[in-house]
Amino acid sequence: GQNIDQPTEMTATEGAIVQINCTYQTSGFNGLFWYQQHAGEAPTFLSYNVLDGLEEKGRFSSFLSRSKGYSYLLLKELQMKDSASYLCAVPFSGGYNKLIFGAGTRLAVHP
Amino acid sequence: GAVVSQHPSRVICKSGTSVKIECRSLDFQATTMFWYRQFPKQSLMLMATSNEGSKATYEQGVEKDKFLINHASLTLSTLTVTSAHPEDSSFYICSATGGAGEGTEAFFGQGTRLTVV
Numbered sequence: 001g002q003n004i005d006q007p008t009e010m011t012a013t014e015g016a017i018v019q020i021n022c023t024y025q026t027s028g029f030n031g032l033f034w035y036q037q038h039a040g041e042a043p044t045f046l047s048y049n050v051l052d053g054l055e056e057k058g059r060f061s062s063f064l065s066r067s068k069g070y071s072y073l074l075l076k077e078l079q080m081k082d083s084a085s086y087l088c089a090v091p092f093s094g095g096y097n098k099l100i101f102g103a104g105t106r107l108a109v110h111p
Numbered sequence: 112g113a114v115v116s117q118h119p120s121r122v123i124c125k126s127g128t129s130v131k132i133e134c135r136s137l138d139f140q141a142t143t144m145f146w147y148r149q150f151p152k153q154s155l156m157l158m159a160t161s162n163e164g165s166k167a168t169y170e171q172g173v174e175k176d177k178f179l180i181n182h183a184s185l186t187l188s189t190l191t192v193t194s195a196h197p198e199d200s201s202f203y204i205c206s207a208t209g210g211a212g213e214g215t216e217a218f219f220g221q222g223t224r225l226t227v228v
Contacts, residue, residue, distance in 0.1 A: 040202070040222075040224070041221070041222065042117075042204050042219040042220055042221050042222045043155070043204075043219050044219070045216050045217075045218075048216070087154060087155070092157075097143065097145065097206070097208040097216075097217040098145060098157065098160055099145070099155075099157065099206075099217070100157065101147075101154040101155045101156075102154060103153065103154045104153075104154045106152075
């Protein structure tokens with residue numbers, strides 16, 4: 001089967017760095033997505049990792065270790081607008097865009 | 112990125128009535144669309160996969176006769192919640208993709224907040 005685990009909530013201070021972890025179990029691996037979702041809105045794409053290592057994109061970076069079934073999203077120079085839920089997702093076995101989502105991590109950024 | 116438009120953004124309906132939600136890909140042809148449901152403070156749960164010109168594939172536990180999906184063209188898929196009940200109140204979100212390759216990004220609609228009273 002497939003399962004995704006990520007912390008439910010995190011808090012951080014404006015200007016700081018925060019790391020959101022995600023562990024997964026899948027019967028096959030077709031990459032891992034991170035999405036940002038503000039309350040009442042649809043998710044927006046942040047990153048896609050299919051190979052091991054760190055991918056940096058501005059203030060956001062995403063890391064993947066396939067052998068450990070582990071990924072993290074790193075947010076630097078936090079801003080108030082980064083307060084949102086961050087969803088880790090992997091494709092269903094055999095597909096790329098049919099996604100199974102983790103429960104999401106609600107990040108609260110405080111002044 | 113590509114644009115997926117979902118309509119309506121909010122709808123309130125009476126128990127027992129049906130509600131149709133539209134999902135349109137505005138600037139690309141979506142061979143596949145996905146319908147998700149999200150309850151408060153929970154993550155997105157895939158309901159069904161909609162393929163243009165063929166029957167939708169439903170996930171386990173999702174009633175196909177209650178959640179009717181039609182994907183009649185490469186730019187439009189509709190989800191009809193039939194005989195809606197209060198427990199169907201949820202946030203429904205579609206996503207669309209024009210490709211099936213690795214890393215092909217799926218684009219999400221704005222979501223529809225359904226409230227059944």
